[in-house]
Amino acid sequence: MNVIIAENYEDGARKAADLIEKIVRDNPACTLGLATGSSPVGMYQELARRCKEEGLDFSHVHSVNLDEYVGLEGTHDQSYRYFMNTNLFDHINIDKANTYVAKGVGDVEANLKEFNEVLDQTDIDIQVLGVGPDGHLGFNEPGDTLYDGAHEETLEDSTIEANKRFFASKEDVPTHALTMGMGNIMRAKRLLMIISGNKQEAATKLLMEDKIDPHCPCTFMRMHRDATVVIEKKLAQEIGYIH
Numbered sequence: 001m002n003v004i005i006a007e008n009y010e011d012g013a014r015k016a017a018d019l020i021e022k023i024v025r026d027n028p029a030c031t032l033g034l035a036t037g038s039s040p041v042g043m044y045q046e047l048a049r050r051c052k053e054e055g056l057d058f059s060h061v062h063s064v065n066l067d068e069y070v071g072l073e074g075t076h077d078q079s080y081r082y083f084m085n086t087n088l089f090d091h092i093n094i095d096k097a098n099t100y101v102a103k104g105v106g107d108v109e110a111n112l113k114e115f116n117e118v119l120d121q122t123d124i125d126i127q128v129l130g131v132g133p134d135g136h137l138g139f140n141e142p143g144d145t146l147y148d149g150a151h152e153e154t155l156e157d158s159t160i161e162a163n164k165r166f167f168a169s170k171e172d173v174p175t176h177a178l179t180m181g182m183g184n185i186m187r188a189k190r191l192l193m194i195i196s197g198n199k200q201e202a203a204t205k206l207l208m209e210d211k212i213d214p215h216c217p218c219t220f221m222r223m224h225r226d227a228t229v230v231i232e233k234k235l236a237q238e239i240g241y242i243h
């Protein structure tokens, strides 16, 4: 695993954007696997700036997102479709018809079938990842076994707690989500994880231990042959990765 230490959040956003920019410039028709959460927001802002000011061209880029809440319309301001539109797609010259976020409403089985079909037809050049405090990737929650393909997850209480800051109350946080499976994530050609915030436990298991642990899904990243982790210096020091 390639570990990049960032001075702070903004520096991490720039360093992560450098990796995405290289992929887009090398292959303007690449497919980006994208993620939501506060960790990649700075990178998305930086990519939007480079699109506007430096001609970084997304017009032939395709994208597919990691996950979506069950029960939220794409127009709901906490849906991940809305997040992607407002944090990235509305600010770059991507064709929204080339972007895919799983449907959160309607028939769950049909939505999952469509999500799996899209993933089966897609070769992801780089998958962006954040990480949950419990080590979840997308919404692959810790457990004795993990899933290969896209599936529905019941969210852990700790995940609902962590994400309630975006909703009016904890009761408003959806209890279920559709997510790429671990197999979908691991089949991406490259992985790019941005670790930011209170992620000491997940970061310790990922960077300081040698175990692949389904109870901490992010540890599976260690098995990928082209994985990069961008971590803020302060957090890297807190977990003893650097001094």
Ligand code: GLP
Residues within 6 Å of the ligand: 035, 036, 037, 038, 039, 040, 066, 067, 129, 130, 131, 132, 133, 136, 137, 138, 139, 159, 163, 196, 197
């Ligand atoms: C949600 C998303 C994850 C994301 C996580 C962490 O649970 N489904 O993909 O990694 O939040 O979010 P943040 O970056 O805001 O800490």
